[in-house]
Amino acid sequence: MQLGAFSVSLGVKDLAASRVFYEALGFTAYAGTEEHNYLIMKNGDTLVGLFQGMFEGAMLTFNPGWDQKAANVDPFDDVRAIKAQLQAAGIEVTQEQGGAEGPGSFVVTDPDGFPILIDQHR
Numbered sequence: 870m871q872l873g874a875f876s877v878s879l880g881v882k883d884l885a886a887s888r889v890f891y892e893a894l895g896f897t898a899y900a901g902t903e904e905h906n907y908l909i910m911k912n913g914d915t916l917v918g919l920f921q922g923m924f925e926g927a928m929l930t931f932n933p934g935w936d937q938k939a940a941n942v943d944p945f946d947d948v949r950a951i952k953a954q955l956q957a958a959g960i961e962v963t964q965e966q967g968g969a970e971g972p973g974s975f976v977v978t979d980p981d982g983f984p985i986l987i988d989q990h991r
Contacts, residue, residue: 870954871946872931874939876909876916878986884908884921891917900939914938928976928984934991941991948973948989 881887884903888910896910896917906921914937918930934945952962952975960977967973967989974988 870951871933871942872951872987873933873942873945873989874916874931874935874937876918876930876932878918878920878924878928878930880924880926881919881921884919887919887921891919926984928986930986930988933987933989948975948987951987 879887884906888898888903888908891910894912896912896915898908899911899916900909901907901918906923908919910917910919916937932939933948933951934942936942947970948967949969952965955977956962962975962977964974964976966975972990974986977985977987979985
């Protein structure tokens with residue numbers, strides 16, 4: 870199972886303050902906008918997503934079909950195939966979005982309660 874690009878997504882209280890903090894750690898804004906309440910910050914191949922008002926806490930995020938530079942990877946494991954494999958293994962899937970093809974996402978929760986977002990953008 871190929872899960873694609875990896876990042877940590879953080880539900881932040883103040884996007885501007887979080888941006889300044891992560892810039893001090895050497896990250897630069899890579900994608901997203903403050904007007905849309907999220908920024909993807911990058912330092913080398915390390916990605917941290919900052920999301921204000923979208924969710925609380927932190928979650929691991931995987932993006933099937935992308936590498937660490939958000940460049941398309943072909944072939945790749947479609948989000949629906951990944952979901953089916955996890956469900957077949959007895960893992961509960963929640964917060965499903967998307968249609969029969971193209972963009973889609975879902976969330977699973979690890980045994981310690983950490984959410985993992987599988988989020989395909991293409």
